[in-house]
Amino acid sequence: GKPKKKTFELGCSTQIESLRAGETPEDWRKANITPIFKKGNRNDPANYRPVSLTSQVCKVLETIVREQLFNHLKSNNLLSEEQHGFREGRSCPSNLLTTLEDWTSILEGGDCVDVAYLDFSKAFDLVSHKHLLL
Numbered sequence: 059g060k061p062k063k064k065t066f067e068l069g070c071s072t073q074i075e076s077l078r079a080g081e082t083p084e085d086w087r088k089a090n091i092t093p094i095f096k097k098g099n100r101n102d103p104a105n106y107r108p109v110s111l112t113s114q115v116c117k118v119l120e121t122i123v124r125e126q127l128f129n130h131l132k133s134n135n136l137l138s139e140e141q142h143g144f145r146e147g148r149s150c151p152s153n154l155l156t157t158l159e160d161w162t163s164i165l166e167g168g169d170c171v172d173v174a175y176l177d178f179s180k181a182f183d184l185v186s187h188k189h190l191l192l
Contacts, residue, residue: 073119086116 076083089110098105128144131137137145142153161171 073115077119077123083113083116086113088112 073083089112091108091110093103093106094109096105096107140153140156142148142150142156164171
């Protein structure tokens, strides 16, 4: 009924004003971290991945902001064609296929392809959390 709609509208306007002011409500900055088992030995902590449970209202507004930002980037041609992550109809496999096509074309043209592979596995564990939070 109407009371729920009014409560929803009031909640939304409050959250939108927070965003406009550049402020994040304190409860949005908190998360409950839950370890989710992947595979292997259940006694090995490396076989778990952390999942952050955060505010549902925050998630809804993040989705709205992300869609608006993405639409702006897309409509103003600010996204590179090489950007495959977080784009509809694109993925890791589509990125690999595009890369393979590019390399094949270069090799067929008689040129060389130099490639450097970097393994960023567990890279976040190596970042100084003190500097990251600055």
